[in-house]
Amino acid sequence: MKLLFVADPLDTFKTYKDSTFAMMREAARRGHSILHCETRELVWLRGGRVTARGARHITLTGDANDWFTLDATADVALADVDAVLMRKDPPFDSEFFYATHLLSQAEREGAKVFNKAASLREHPEKLAIMEFPQYISPTLITRDPAEIRAFHAEQRDIILKPLDGMGGMGIFRVKDDGLNLGSIIETLNKDGTQTVMVQRFIPAISEGDKRILIIGGKPVPHCLARIPQGGEVRGNLAAGGKGVARPLSTRDREIAEAIGPTLAARGLLLVGLDVIGENITEINVTSPTCFQEITDQSGFDVAKMFVDALEAALA
Known part of the structure; x- marks a missing residue:
């Protein structure tokens, strides 16, 4: 071929x-x-x-x-x-x-x-999680500073991020004291002209931001837990996180098996879920990674599974 x-x-x-x-x-x-x-x-x-x-x-x-x-x-x-x-x-x-x-x-x-091209357009990687509220933490999408302040007042410890960020860029944590919340809002929403994602902080980030790959609707049996280093709140490898391959937990598999077939039916042959603790934080569809890290550490051949699925889709 x-x-x-x-x-x-x-x-x-x-x-x-x-x-x-x-x-x-x-x-x-x-x-x-x-x-x-x-x-x-x-x-x-x-x-x-x-x-x-x-x-x-x-x-x-x-x-x-x-x-x-x-x-x-x-x-x-x-x-x-x-x-x-x-x-x-x-x-x-x-x-x-x-x-x-x-x-x-x-x-x-x-x-x-x-x-599939249309599915790339229709699944923005941060917004896409909102379709599956049962698997995500409290989350707000807005450009309104008052909405963000109200969300912080309720949740007390939050993460703010731009919708178009990648590799951990532009992610801020605001704790209970609200220190610098106003400045962070101004930086991210650019005086109300850009939309922001706000989520309740998930303490389980200390155990890693897990990348779970779904290929042809089925989960790869190992994930890559990207563990923050040096006081960072971000586990992204691009932000210095340490990648550790682990078998999927029962909850990881539950999430992947629940939404994987739905996404595959939309032409998404390869999906990368980001999961912290028991919550999805992003659904990556543009160019999901971590094949080699998972294979090198676990012995499971991710690329083989992918090409198997590609050949089956073309049969």
């Missing part, structure tokens, strides 16, 4: 931990052809089909440094490959949004896109 990965530039991959690379490696091991393009190379010309300009056919070398060789470049209509894997990393900005529209057009032309 020919698999087109729409992703960041190849020279930015950190192959020792990159989940997209792990997917490529497993697909190549099975004899599938690997192609790559960036979102900026998607083109739709009047009367034509959505095309990846100068898509790169690559071969993986097995070398950690020079990890691929370029076989050829060619313009490739997305409908002419067996699968398109949208693996562009966040942020979900205007250009990402426009790319999903091009991918939707490619789907109308017959392309098979994973994750």
